[in-house]
Amino acid sequence: MTERSVRLSFLFATTRVTQGLKRHFDERARAHGLTYSRARLLTLVARNPGVTQAELARLMEVEPPTMKHLLDGLEEGGFVQRCPVEGNRRANQVFLTERAETEHAGILRFLEDLAEELFDDVPDEDLAGALRLLDRISAKLAGESS
Amino acid sequence: MTERSVRLSFLFATTRVTQGLKRHFDERARAHGLTYSRARLLTLVARNPGVTQAELARLMEVEPPTMKHLLDGLEEGGFVQRCPVEGNRRANQVFLTERAETEHAGILRFLEDLAEELFDDVPDEDLAGALRLLDRISAKLAGESS
DNA sequence: TCCTAACAGTTAGTTTGCTAATCATGACCG
DNA sequence: CGGTCATGATTAGCAAACTAACTGTTAGGA
Numbered sequence: 001m002t003e004r005s006v007r008l009s010f011l012f013a014t015t016r017v018t019q020g021l022k023r024h025f026d027e028r029a030r031a032h033g034l035t036y037s038r039a040r041l042l043t044l045v046a047r048n049p050g051v052t053q054a055e056l057a058r059l060m061e062v063e064p065p066t067m068k069h070l071l072d073g074l075e076e077g078g079f080v081q082r083c084p085v086e087g088n089r090r091a092n093q094v095f096l097t098e099r100a101e102t103e104h105a106g107i108l109r110f111l112e113d114l115a116e117e118l119f120d121d122v123p124d125e126d127l128a129g130a131l132r133l134l135d136r137i138s139a140k141l142a143g144e145s146s
Numbered sequence: 147m148t149e150r151s152v153r154l155s156f157l158f159a160t161t162r163v164t165q166g167l168k169r170h171f172d173e174r175a176r177a178h179g180l181t182y183s184r185a186r187l188l189t190l191v192a193r194n195p196g197v198t199q200a201e202l203a204r205l206m207e208v209e210p211p212t213m214k215h216l217l218d219g220l221e222e223g224g225f226v227q228r229c230p231v232e233g234n235r236r237a238n239q240v241f242l243t244e245r246a247e248t249e250h251a252g253i254l255r256f257l258e259d260l261a262e263e264l265f266d267d268v269p270d271e272d273l274a275g276a277l278r279l280l281d282r283i284s285a286k287l288a289g290e291s292s
Numbered sequence: 293t294c295c296t297a298a299c300a301g302t303t304a305g306t307t308t309g310c311t312a313a314t315c316a317t318g319a320c321c322g
Numbered sequence: 323c324g325g326t327c328a329t330g331a332t333t334a335g336c337a338a339a340c341t342a343a344c345t346g347t348t349a350g351g352a
Contacts, residue, residue, distance in 0.1 A: 007262055014280065130156070216308080
């Protein structure tokens, strides 16, 4: 196999694995009334209470319509709340609801347990190497889109 | 940061990067009348002419309804053709059309060029390490779903 | 001041993934 | 032979991502 096709295979493998991860997490998150994406967003709101939707979209590297959609789901489930920003009638601030505030620790532990379970037998050097690679690709993708 | 949260961060990073890769490839594949997923499927059909939809779904690690959709798109675009299997009236065999047959080399080169461009400055040991990790996770995901 | 441009959010419509359920066909066993 | 179960494909409906286009609000410059 040539180096070129190795790289293509690597790309396809990445896609397949991420798809599998999403499936795996979605399946288990359903018990909490969440999906993988919504749980991910929940941790983001928890760490950045009061940020606007646009800022959340930027942080999650997602387009505004996608963020709107995710927040609709979380709001309907009673996890977050949109509040108007005083001084800027365009923007909404997003906060966790009281209920989500109390449940947040449990949800985070649930996510960490799942990640732990999947990566517990992965050598640290593999993890570190892969992270370097991801960062490199991330930078490249970001740089080109500018 | 604890090891637990490092692993969670790694998971989220993987998700973000794969999302970015898909976006990147989709954007460029549009010029060929394709999307990333459809291009990926096209290479699969090219390497396995005449396989059934169920077999393609298994190979691509996708559920049958998803495969149906993807094939609908490729068939509509004139890239593939579904043919009844003689001896089994349930199944369809899938083949590239003549046009796709002649375009296939170009499409493959296009995909390889994109992968090359993204990975050309990635050290081989990083790529190999990440591939090991992906395989390990893949095996774990497959094992648990049984 | 007012016009225009930028920004925040939403709406509309497509793609790609999923699950659950349905339909037709095939296979196997009593 | 006939009934049940398995298989291949589809349909229906949901979730999450995208782009393009729209509404409303703010800011800045002529």
